[in-house]
Each structure stands twice: as C-alpha cells, then as structure tokens.
Amino acid sequence: MIEVKELIKKFGRKKVLDGVSFTANKGEITCLIGINGVGKTTILNAIMALTPIHGGEILIDGKAIHKDSYEKITFIPDAITMLPQMRIADAMEFMADFYESWNQERATEMLRFFKLKETERISSLSKGNTAKVNLLLGLALDVDYVLMDEPFSGIDMFSREQIADVFTSHLIEDRGVIITTHEIHDIEHLIDKAILLDNGTVLKAFNTEDLRESEGKSVTDVMREVYQG
Amino acid sequence: MNRYLKLVNFEFNRFVKIYVVLLAITLITQIIGVILKSREYVANANEAIYQEQLSTSEFLSQYGTMSFDTIVRSVWFLGPIALCAGAVAFYIFLIWYRDWFGKNTFIYRLLMLPTARLNVFLAKGTTILLVTLGFIGFQLIILPIETTILKWIVPKDFRVDMGVHEIIGAIPELHLIFPQSFIEFVLSYGAGMMVVFVLFTAILLERSFRWKGILMGVAYGVVALFIMLSPLLVQDFVVDGYFYISEMVLLEVLVGCIVIALSIWFSNYLLKRKIRV
Amino acid sequence: MKVDFNKRDPVYVQVVRHFKEQIAKGMLEPGQEIPSRRELANQLKINPNTAQRAYKEMEGQGLIYTERNLPSKITKDEKVLGSVREELIVEAVDSFIASIRPIDVSVEEVLDLVKEKYEQEKK
Numbered sequence: 001m002i003e004v005k006e007l008i009k010k011f012g013r014k015k016v017l018d019g020v021s022f023t024a025n026k027g028e029i030t031c032l033i034g035i036n037g038v039g040k041t042t043i044l045n046a047i048m049a050l051t052p053i054h055g056g057e058i059l060i061d062g063k064a065i066h067k068d069s070y071e072k073i074t075f076i077p078d079a080i081t082m083l084p085q086m087r088i089a090d091a092m093e094f095m096a097d098f099y100e101s102w103n104q105e106r107a108t109e110m111l112r113f114f115k116l117k118e119t120e121r122i123s124s125l126s127k128g129n130t131a132k133v134n135l136l137l138g139l140a141l142d143v144d145y146v147l148m149d150e151p152f153s154g155i156d157m158f159s160r161e162q163i164a165d166v167f168t169s170h171l172i173e174d175r176g177v178i179i180t181t182h183e184i185h186d187i188e189h190l191i192d193k194a195i196l197l198d199n200g201t202v203l204k205a206f207n208t209e210d211l212r213e214s215e216g217k218s219v220t221d222v223m224r225e226v227y228q229g
Numbered sequence: 230m231n232r233y234l235k236l237v238n239f240e241f242n243r244f245v246k247i248y249v250v251l252l253a254i255t256l257i258t259q260i261i262g263v264i265l266k267s268r269e270y271v272a273n274a275n276e277a278i279y280q281e282q283l284s285t286s287e288f289l290s291q292y293g294t295m296s297f298d299t300i301v302r303s304v305w306f307l308g309p310i311a312l313c314a315g316a317v318a319f320y321i322f323l324i325w326y327r328d329w330f331g332k333n334t335f336i337y338r339l340l341m342l343p344t345a346r347l348n349v350f351l352a353k354g355t356t357i358l359l360v361t362l363g364f365i366g367f368q369l370i371i372l373p374i375e376t377t378i379l380k381w382i383v384p385k386d387f388r389v390d391m392g393v394h395e396i397i398g399a400i401p402e403l404h405l406i407f408p409q410s411f412i413e414f415v416l417s418y419g420a421g422m423m424v425v426f427v428l429f430t431a432i433l434l435e436r437s438f439r440w441k442g443i444l445m446g447v448a449y450g451v452v453a454l455f456i457m458l459s460p461l462l463v464q465d466f467v468v469d470g471y472f473y474i475s476e477m478v479l480l481e482v483l484v485g486c487i488v489i490a491l492s493i494w495f496s497n498y499l500l501k502r503k504i505r506v
Numbered sequence: 507m508k509v510d511f512n513k514r515d516p517v518y519v520q521v522v523r524h525f526k527e528q529i530a531k532g533m534l535e536p537g538q539e540i541p542s543r544r545e546l547a548n549q550l551k552i553n554p555n556t557a558q559r560a561y562k563e564m565e566g567q568g569l570i571y572t573e574r575n576l577p578s579k580i581t582k583d584e585k586v587l588g589s590v591r592e593e594l595i596v597e598a599v600d601s602f603i604a605s606i607r608p609i610d611v612s613v614e615e616v617l618d619l620v621k622e623k624y625e626q627e628k629k
Binding site: 189 | 517553
C-alpha cells in the first residue's frame with residue numbers, strides 16, 4: 001500500500017499541496033483527478049522522492065522510500081526518460097543493466113503488442129509511440145507499484161486505445177497503480193478508486209463501483225457536483 | 230559498486246563522440262603545426278643559404294637551431310590543448326544540466342535508479358577525471374609521433390632533439406596538467422578533483438533551489454576557497470611563519486581533503502533530500 | 507465481444523446483465539466454458555477486479571459454476587436458466603411500463619400498438 005499522509009508542498013510561499021492524504025492499494029487502479037496545475041504531478045514526484053516535501057509523510061508498504069524501493073515502485077512521467085539518441089534496444093539494455101526487476105520477456109511481448117521496432121531511435125518516434133516506449137520501460141519492470149502521469153494525454157486515438165488495453169491486461173493486474181488525469185472520460189470503467197483534488201486538498205475520494213452501486217452516479221457526475229456545486 | 234561502474238561507463242559513452250572529435254582535432258592541428266613550422270624553418274634556411282649565401286654555421290648562429298619547443302609555443306600546439314581544457318570545463322556543467330533540459334528529462338531515470346544517488350554524482354566526477362587523464366595520455370602518445378615528423382623535415386644539423394620530458398619541461402605553465410612526478414600528479418589532480426566537486430556541489434545547489442541556489446552555490450564556493458586559504462592566513466596572520474613549507478603543503482592537502490569530503494557529504498544530502506526534477 | 511457500458515450502473519452489474527442476455531439469446535449454451543477473469547477483462551476492456559466481482563456475483567446467483575481448477579462454465583440448471591429469461595423479460599417490461607405510464611394511455615391501446623409494431627419488425 002502507498003500511503004500519502006498530510007502531504008504539504010510549497011513552491012516559494014505558495015502552498016501547492018496543503019495536507020493531501022490518500023492511500024493506493026496493490027491490485028487497484030487509483031486515479032488522481034484534477035485540472036492542470038492542481039499538483040497531481042507534484043504528488044507523484046513526491047512519492048518518488050524527486051522533489052522535497054515540506055510536511056507530511058509518504059510510506060510505501062509501511063516504509064519511507066529508499067534506494068531499493070526503486071525495484072518495487074516505478075514512475076512513468078509524461079515525457080520519456082531515456083536519451084533521444086538511444087535506440088529502443090539501447091533503452092531496454094540500460095534498464096536491464098540497472099534494474100534487477102527488469103523482465104525482458106514482458107518487454108518483448110509489449111514491443112510486439114505495440115508493434116514497435118527495437119532498432120528505432122527514440123528521437124524519431126511519433127508522440128504516440130514515444131508514449132508507448134515510455135510505458136514499456138516502466139511496465140516491463142516486475143514492480144508492485146506503478147505511477148503514471150497523464151498516460152493518455154496528447155496522443156492519437158489509436159495509441160490511447162492500445163494503452164487502455166494495457167490497463168485491462170496482465171501487465172497491470174495485481175499491481176498497485178496510480179495514474180493522474182485531467183480527463184476521466186475514456187477511462188471511467190478502468191479505475192477502482194478516484195481521488196478528486198482541488199486547491200491543494202483532496203475534495204473527495206471514493207471507490208467508483210461502490211458509488212455507482214449506492215448512488216447510481218458516474219465519476220463525471222461526482223466531479224460535476226464536487227467542482228461546480 | 231557495480232552500478233557505479235556501469236554509470237561511469239554510461240557517462241563516458243555519452244561523451245565519447247565529442248571526445249573522439251576533440252582528440253582528432255588535437256592530433257590534426259598539432260601535426261599541421263609541426264609540418265608548417267618545420268617547413269617554415271627549412272624554407273628560411275634555404276633562402277638564407279642559397280640566396281643570401283650564408284654558411285650553415287652562420288645561419289645557425291643567426292637564426293638558431295630548430296627544436297620542438299618552437300612548436301610547443303605556437304598556437305598550433307597550445308590551441309588544441311586550450312580547446313580540450315575548455316571542453317572539460319564546459320562539460321563539468323553540461324554533464325549535469327543536459328539531464329534536466331530538453332524534452333527527454335533523463336534526470337528522472339538517474340534519480341530513480343535502485344542505487345545510492347551519490348553514485349550518480351561520483352560517476353559524473355569520475356568521468357570528468359577519466360576524460361582529463363585521457364587527454365593527457367593522448368598528448369603524451371602523440372608527442373613522439375610529432376617529434377618524428379619534425380625529424381623527417383628538418384635535417385639533423387639544424388635541429389636539437391628533445392625528449393617528451395624536456396618538451397613538457399620547456400613550458401612551466403603546462404606542469405599543472407603534465408605533472409613531472411607522482412607527488413605533483415596527486416597534488417594537481419587532487420586539487421583538480423576538489424574544484425570539480427565544489428563546482429558540482431554549487432550546481433546541485435542551483436538545481437535544488439534554482440535562483441536562490443545560485444547565490445548559495447557562489448557562497449559555497451567562497452567558503453571552500455576560504456577553507457583552502459585558511460592555512461595561509463593562519464601562517465601569515467596568526468602564527469607568523471611558524472610552519473615549514475613542507476608542513477604547509479601537508480596542511481593544504483589536509484584542508485583539501487576536508488573540502489572534498491564536505492562537498493561529497495553536502496551533495497549527497499542535496500541529492501537525497503533537496504533535489505528537484 | 508464488445509459491450510457499451512453506461513457510466514452510472516456498476517460495471518460489474520452491467521457485465522452480469524450482458525451474460526444473462528447472451529444466455530437468454532442462446533449465444534452462451536449451458537455447460538459452455540467462459541473466459542477467465544483476465545481474458546474477460548481484456549475482452550471487455552474493464553478492470554480485472556471488476557471482472558472478478560462480476561464472476562463472483564454470477565457464481566452467487568448460480569449462473570456459472572467452477573469445478574476444481576477447471577475454467578468456469580455456464581450452469582446447466584434449467585431452473586436458473588429459465589429464470590434468467592424471465593428476469594430479462596420482466597425487467598424490459600418494467601422499464602417499458604415506467605416510460606409509458608406518464609403518458610396517459612390505456613392498456614388496451616398500448617397492447618394493440620405493441621402487437622402491431624412487434625409483428626411489423628418481425629417481417
């Protein structure tokens with residue numbers, strides 16, 4: 001379980017996150033929802049210790065993040081984290097070199113699924129394919145938790161569909177996933193848990209199926225209530 | 230340790246293309262220099278001997294013999310060395326900043342490696358050291374080639390041959406990069422690495438605190454400088470020349486080690502707690 | 507398999523209904539193997555947890571059964587199968603009534619219309 005407790009983050013004097021708390025379980029897809037600039041990416045960065053925090057605590061399976069945690073949790077940012085001059089094969093080799101949790105079989109499987117060529121240079125990939133390689137590099141790690149920043153934004157429809165397919169496959173199954181989005185529409189059916197953020201706080205956190213069951217409301221309905229009510 | 234070595238290898242490979250180009254520029258420029266300078270000398274000699282009817286000994290007493298240090302003092306020889314030194318100085322900054330800039334922010338990957346972040350720091354430092362040593366080594370290898378070319382062009386009677394040691398000895402300014410003894414090597418490269426680590430720390434301060442970080446980085450540099458100067462200040466103003474020169478050297482080595490240790494410790498702290506992507 | 511889910515009913519309920527429709531239409535036969543929860547999630551593009559929940563629900567209702575480690579199968583129980591058909595019909599009629607009731611119309615008139623339309627569509 002990933003526990004974010006009373007997280008505070010300031011940029012200068014401005015509090016971007018003001019006591020954000022939520023949990024994300026293994027085997028569930030948790031979605032951080034909010035407009036751009038609300039601090040979703042900052043939360044993911046904070047979980048990965050990529051930015052300092054000014055209050056609160058973040059625990060992964062009960063422990064603060066340390067160097068070995070990066071074999072258990074991975075982050076797929078919205079831009080690819082490999083050098084542009086690398087070929088896909090080089091990028092995979094780099095991952096295999098540094099991570100014990102790298103699973104080449106799974107990487108190969110995803111290459112095939114996404115119809116990517118190993119010999120292609122990252123700098124020459126289309127936006128959609130860059131996103132796919134980025135996803136591949138993260139998901140081919142045998143980690144318990146995967147964080148993804150806006151995996152569906154800024155790419156073509158077919159790439160979106162392919163990426164959505166990944167979410168319903170064994171590549172995601174049994175892992176704890178946190179994704180951020182400002183546009184829930186396409187993925188309502190995919191997520192287990194929604195965390196609605198605004199003004200640096202959690203406005204509402206709920207299990208999507210429970211809410212549909214008990215109140216007959218879609219995530220979009222709740223968003224309308226919470227953000228406009 | 231294992232991942233540290235892999236990182237060194239990786240960092241070095243990222244520089245290798247530019248590196249090869251720099252080495253090639255050095256080789257070509259210096260050899261062109263040797264050929265041009267030697268021919269110029271031979272042409273002078275021919276003109277003097279055949280047109281002005283000077284004898285060989287008269288020419289030699291008027292114009293002097295040709296030796297390699299004429300070439301060493303020319304821009305053909307020193308130019309590429311300055312270029313390489315400049316490249317290393319530039320690369321000390323680039324080795325960090327290029328990981329933050331551009332569309333592909335590689336710093337995410339580096340900071341998320343399952344290894345101590347300090348290894349990233351040390352690997353970058355090691356790369357700078359290796360690159361520098363490589364330049365020196367390459368220069369030492371091509372020197373004999375260059376002296377041989379000189380020998381082909383200038384006849385024996387007109388030249389004074391110099392060994393590699395003598396050539397380097399000819400220009401005292403180069404002693405810093407071409408140490409004459411092991412102690413000198415350790416001292417000048419130790420000092421070099423210290424400067425690199427202080428600069429790295431300043432860069433990490435900037436990367437952690439951005440605008441405010443620049444001031445902090447400069448302040449850190451001043452503090453490091455002050456620590457380095459402290460034995461001298463103590464010697465001059467407090468104990469009034471109490472220490473021998475050799476003791477002073479030892480003291481400088483000691484405070485140098487302190488500055489290196491401080492920089493590494495501080496950088497480790499910044500990488501762990503303060504760094505931002 | 508392509509299912510259009512609405513966003514307000516629980517997805518697992520919609521999956522169960524989808525199975526019931528398939529059974530009622532005879533697309534799924536008694537004793538037929540059904541996809542694993544992972545396959546189902548992938549086919550329907552839903553979260554594997556949801557697929558799991560749908561199967562649990564169906565198992566609870568006796569629609570499917572699992573023997574040892576074999577894949578789950580559609581029930582052969584005639585009574586359950588019969589009730590699925592009935593349930594779907596009753597549900598459809600209920601929702602029809604709910605939408606027709608606000609319009610002031612007699613049962614006879616409605617039934618005539620239904621008969622007429624139904625016959626027309628068959629042709």
